[in-house]
Ligand SMILES: [Zn+2]
């Protein structure tokens with residue numbers, strides 16, 4: 001049998017174009033996109049728009065349209081297109097063609113991803129396996145960034161003081177960016193002194209990011225990163241078993257769909273027991 005080398009790492013790859021380790025990583029990234037990455041990105045990209053229209057009772061605060069929407073939407077469709085082209089390379093039907101005449105599977109991303117996960121050995125044998133895998137690494141890292149961190153200075157929220165000020169009958173939305181380690185900042189528009197944890201909590205509530213899909217450990221990490229409160233996976237399990245997460249539901253063995261209000265309530269409780277530092 002001809003011995004090929006892995007297009008990604010150079011190790012022996014048998015009769016495929018990628019080695020077993022790289023194929024395993026490829027599958028792991030696909031599974032992560034399916035269960036966590038894309039659902040989270042979808043929430044950021046699309047859910048806010050509908051939540052805004054349906055919650056007039058929250059007043060103007062609920063209308064704080066976060067400036068992440070367009071970038072998230074563009075990334076969301078870039079990932080879907082990539083998956084459709086990957087399906088097209090395997091000849092998964094129904095097939096259409098994009099404007100460069102490349103075959104493209106006409107299914108939505110979740111269906112294709114499930115299907116691809118069942119055909120990893122076929123994917124690894126494609127001549128283009130190395131390029132497809134490299135593209136998927138790049139895309140999954142972008143999704144990870146878009147759904148968790150946003151570089152050095154991240155969007156914390158919008159200035160609550162500006163939001164209470166009407167300019168031309170519209171509340172003024174000033175995005176507040178800050179370094180991850182910062183605790184306070186000054187609004188560039190109105191000069192208000194802002195406690196970033198409060199800005200963040202208010203933003204998460206009003207932005208309509210009501211659910212995130214994560215494992216228990218990752219949900220705890222999400223709470224730590226977004227609130228600065230040191231919540232552990234065990235805290236979340238305790239909180240849940242006490243019936244205090246009514247809107248959080250289990251998706252499979254590892255993943256849960258967490259309601260953000262449930263997570264924030266747990267963080268608040270934890271912070272109060274630790275000495276009231278929220
Ligand atoms: Zn490899």
Ligand SMILES: [Zn+2]
Nearest residue numbers: 159162187190
């Ligand atoms: Zn302001």
